[in-house]
Amino acid sequence: MTSPRKCRVAILISGRGSNMASLIAAARAPDYPAEIVLVASNRPEAGGLAAAAQAGIATRALDHKAHASRAAFDAALQLELVAAGIDLVVLAGFMRIFSDGFVEAWAGRMINIHPSLLPLFKGVHTHDQALAAGVRLHGCTVHYVVPELDAGPIIAQAAVPVHPGDDADALAARILVQEHRLYPAALALVAGGQVRLEEGRVTFSADVAGGAGALLSL
Ligand code: GAR
Numbered sequence: 001m002t003s004p005r006k007c008r009v010a011i012l013i014s015g016r017g018s019n020m021a022s023l024i025a026a027a028r029a030p031d032y033p034a035e036i037v038l039v040a041s042n043r044p045e046a047g048g049l050a051a052a053a054q055a056g057i058a059t060r061a062l063d064h065k066a067h068a069s070r071a072a073f074d075a076a077l078q079l080e081l082v083a084a085g086i087d088l089v090v091l092a093g094f095m096r097i098f099s100d101g102f103v104e105a106w107a108g109r110m111i112n113i114h115p116s117l118l119p120l121f122k123g124v125h126t127h128d129q130a131l132a133a134g135v136r137l138h139g140c141t142v143h144y145v146v147p148e149l150d151a152g153p154i155i156a157q158a159a160v161p162v163h164p165g166d167d168a169d170a171l172a173a174r175i176l177v178q179e180h181r182l183y184p185a186a187l188a189l190v191a192g193g194q195v196r197l198e199e200g201r202v203t204f205s206a207d208v209a210g211g212a213g214a215l216l217s218l
Contacts, residue, residue, distance in 0.1 A: 006035040007191035010086045012077075012094040013041045017048020018176065019092035019113060019183050024055050026184030034191035038084045040077065042096050058084070064096060074102040088191060091145065092183070095124075100147040108197035110145040111190060113183050115175050117141060117157055122150035127168035127175075138162050138171055140179045142186040142215075144197050153202045155195055156186040156215035178217060186215060 009027075011020045020039060027036045039052035044061035053059050060080050067073035073096075081089065091112040103110065116126040118141040120133070130138040139159035146152040158178035162171065189195040194205040195215075208215075 004033075007033055008037050008085050008087045009034045009090055009187070009191065010038040010040060010081055010084060010088075011036060011052075011090045011092050013039060013046050013048040013092050014043050014095040015046055015048065015093050017046065017051055017092065019179055020048045021051055021055075022180035023090065023092065023184055023187060024052065024057065026188070032188060032191075033193075034088065034187055038080070038086065040080060042073070042094070048093075070097070070099050071101070074099045078102065078105065088187075089145075090183075090187060097149060098145075103145055103147045106145070108144065111155065111186070112143060112145050112150075112152070113179055114141050114143065114150050115172065115179070117159060118143060118150055118154060125168075127171040130162065130171065131166065131168065136162050138175065140175050140182060142183055144202070153197060153200060155190065155202055156182050158182045158217035182215070182217065189215065 011023060013020050024036050026032055027034055036057055038058050038060065039049065040060040040062060041049050042062055042064040044063050049059045049061060062073065062076055064073045067076060087109065089106050089110040116130065117137065117139040121129040137159045139157055141154055142156040143154045144152040160174045160178060189208060194208045196203050
């Protein structure tokens, strides 16, 4: 019996790529439904590019500064994604905003991880935002990407406590542990078709609906 075709994934990064590494590691399992076929960065110096190459994955450095406009960068990236036959785009610390046209081209086929419990604390410096707000729970969110920043339908969330005396670095480290667990679990369900975006809402297949533990952590 032939195994089902794996979902072809591109991971986009801008930095060290620790989430990327957790996804690459998860995808090594023979029954993982996604195959990481490309890692691309808008920053040629991103540390994650070397790590991906070392793992035997094709890499592309597309310097956004070398492109005249946001649309020109997005078009160059789109060419790479199409050439690689990508089914699903996974943002992992990709710190660049896309044009609406690019997001719409990947509607329902592009996911992101954000270091807060959305819809709280969109944008950057999420741990400082959480400390300033005085919340006692903070965390991370995997969501579909829509044109509005960090506003897409939510797939998975993990929460961590905020301890007295925490600073932004302590919170970031505590949340990163959860990110590395949550993102591979969420990608598996999206790539396997058990999680979908339908009419702007996330739907879960019957086998996930009752036991979505992997997508929620308190
Ligand atoms: C992660 O904490 C991720 O959630 C965050 O950047 C970090 C990347 O770390 N993403 C965003 O802030 C997106 N707006 P990594 O490069 O080690 O995966």
